[in-house]
Amino acid sequence: MTTETPTPLVDFTAAAAEARAIADAAGVVITAVDEVTAARRVNQLAERVWGPGVGTAVDLVTALAHAGGVALLAAQGTAGEPATDVGFALGFLGWSDGLHLHSHQVGVAPEHRSRGVGLALKLAQRAVCLEHGVRLMRWTFDPLLAPNAHFNLARLGASGTAFLPDFYGQMADSINAGDRSDRLEISWRLDRALPSKRPAAPQANESLVLEADSRGWPHPTGEPLGPGCAVEIPGNYSELRQLADPRAPAWRQAVGETLAGAFAAGLTVAEFRNSRYLLAAPHRP
Ligand SMILES: CC(C)(COP(=O)(O)OP(=O)(O)OC[C@H]1O[C@@H](n2cnc3c(N)ncnc32)[C@H](O)[C@@H]1OP(=O)(O)O)[C@@H](O)C(=O)NCCC(=O)NCCS
Missing domain, CATH: 3.40.630.30 (Gcn5-related N-acetyltransferase (GNAT))
Structure with a gap:
């Protein structure tokens, strides 16, 4: 525990x-x-x-x-x-x-x-x-x-x-x-301390629902959405847009669909590390 x-x-x-x-x-x-x-x-x-x-x-x-x-x-x-x-x-x-x-x-x-x-x-x-x-x-x-x-x-x-x-x-x-x-x-x-500045540790049990393929295109993995899942985004979206790279609109569409699906399933976004959003069940204080 x-x-x-x-x-x-x-x-x-x-x-x-x-x-x-x-x-x-x-x-x-x-x-x-x-x-x-x-x-x-x-x-x-x-x-x-x-x-x-x-x-x-x-x-x-x-x-x-x-x-x-x-x-x-x-x-x-x-x-x-x-x-x-x-x-x-x-x-x-x-x-x-x-x-x-x-x-x-x-x-x-x-x-x-x-x-x-x-x-x-x-x-x-x-x-x-x-x-x-x-x-x-x-x-x-x-x-x-x-x-x-x-x-x-x-x-x-x-x-x-x-x-x-x-x-x-x-x-x-x-x-x-x-x-x-x-x-x-x-x-x-606002009444909480800022997170400590620790280097982001890789998550061993993270299941990716959206990831970049070997050529930098978004690839939905087919994993079911749930708490602990991760959604990858490109680290250089602004540059892709400036270059009119066709991967930019593809990422816009894929991330939009994935996040819309996550919130429709009752999930929230708890963290961001290693260019990935981590999904979680809503926290009730
Ligand atoms: C977003 C913005 C206000 C951040 O201001 P900033 O003075 O560059 O931010 P800081 O220097 O205080 O950085 C805060 C943290 O965010 C990161 N960061 C934020 N914006 C960044 C950027 N454009 N490039 C690189 N790092 C950035 C910094 O690395 C830093 O993290 P760290 O302490 O772990 O290194 C600024 O980039 C900006 O004006 N962007 C355009 C307008 C915008 O997007 N506004 C926000 C939405 S309205």
């Missing part, structure tokens, strides 16, 4: 300290958007992330910040010089299936990625939520993007709670245009 180690609860003070430490390590200061000038800075950053003409509307960001939504800017700079905006996060409260922050967008300027700014923004969002008694954050992301899956599930410890086929319909931005906007909705328990 295995005994589960209880995950320590995190309160606002601890979350705020952790958020500050991660922001310091990333070399950024995170502030709340407080007026229209800051909302314009968010809009400009969003255009750098998703492309010209599709930045988040300035009036919407202003209203969201005014109402007390979570609108954050990350900037870096040395003393005496104007700060450079490097990232932002936007979220608003929702109450479908319980009170939560819906984190609509987190974006980091391309040249400032992979040095901890995204993590600093997520932890700052978490601290604001816990300060106000909100213990759950939800958001959606494209389940074909392995780096985002790693960030959301492995690094933050969120879990997948729904598959939303073509959630936004056709999108016009530089990341999503021309693709089906399938999304995995995830839930992040």
Whole structure:
């Protein structure tokens, strides 16, 4: 019999300290958007992330910040010089299936990625939520993007709670245009410690329901869906799309069908490791 180690609860003070430490390590200061000038800075950053003409509307960001939504800017700079905006996060409260922050967008300027700014923004969002008694954050992301899956599930410890086929319909931005906007909705328990950064150990008893064949095409194995099953995704979906590689739409279709089937069978997505989603029975706290 295995005994589960209880995950320590995190309160606002601890979350705020952790958020500050991660922001310091990333070399950024995170502030709340407080007026229209800051909302314009968010809009400009969003255009750098998703492309010209599709930045988040300035009036919407202003209203969201005014109402007390979570609108954050990350900037870096040395003393005496104007700060450079490097990232932002936007979220608003929702109450479908319980009170939560819906984190609509987190974006980091391309040249400032992979040095901890995204993590600093997520932890700052978490601290604001816990300060106000909100213990759950939800958001959606494209389940074909392995780096985002790693960030959301492995690094933050969120879990997948729904598959939303073509959630936004056709999108016009530089990341999503021309693709089906399938999304995995995830839930992040904010009062739990982050997972420890252990190297992903291979799972001996994992049964793959979808895998890459020797030429990189998706191959449904025919294994029945159930708790403990794994769904492989390509590690380089964005590159396949950029090259108009025919394996990209094949993966979109195969992963969509598999995840839709998994949720229809009452399963959830518990983890992501080695470019595989691990399916589980819903966890009831
Ligand atoms: C997703 C995004 C916000 C992450 O920001 P970031 O500053 O690069 O993330 P961090 O440096 O804090 O990395 C956090 C973790 O995720 C991984 N990661 C996230 N995005 C990654 C990417 N694009 N490439 C490589 N690794 C990535 C990092 O390796 C890191 O994991 P580790 O600590 O185990 O090494 C950023 O890549 C981005 O703006 N992407 C485009 C917009 C987007 O997809 N937004 C999210 C949905 S709205």
